Amino acid sequence: MLFVSGVLGLIPETGKFVLDSVEDQTEHLNNMGEILKACGASYSSVVKTTIMLADLKDFKKVIEIYANYFPSPIPSRSTYQVAALPMDARIEIECIATRQ
Template identity: 35%
Template sequence: MSKIIRKIVSTAKCPKPLAPYSQAVVADRTVYCSGVIGIELNEPKLVPGGAVAQTAKALEHLTNLLHGAGSGIDKVVKTTVLLADMNNYTAVNDEYKQVFSDNFPARTCYAVAKLPLGAAVEIEAVAIVGDVTHVN
């Protein structure tokens, strides 16, 4: 049986983890990204502007993390969006569509009691590495 490569991904283009976890892990050709929130790059402080601004920043971090893992937004197959308030669902979707504008990944969205640092939104993703052909 051949060995599967497991690689820990860490990039300075994303905030350092707030707890004992990796920013992402690549297992074979699959990237598992930990949840990202809309915080400043060099300090654990939420960006001002509420759910929309936090979503934009979280998606920026996710894009940088995927790039650091050798993948990209176009290779995301699944996201999970965690919301502190479902009343932000439409606003978060509008921002989400600015990044995921075509060939949408599968997605789950939950309302949760509380997110780290009191964030309004957290987004995690699973993506693939390598050449991809999109078929509809």
């Protein structure tokens, strides 16, 4: 099993967000993909995610983007609105995966 702690939508080279929108930060799920790849896993090996949102009203936008990263069947997920995220992020995602 592989446990990937909270991933933010940061640009790895700068440690900053591309933009402040939840859509732009969600598009940086590729950061999670790179972590998975480095550990011998991929999006298809993810069995559970937890999504933390600054505003639960962004759920629909996030899920539309999220579905582009995970092959069917999309892994189970829990989604919560939280009081605050690191660096004033709009979204943070963690996952559990199996190694391939």
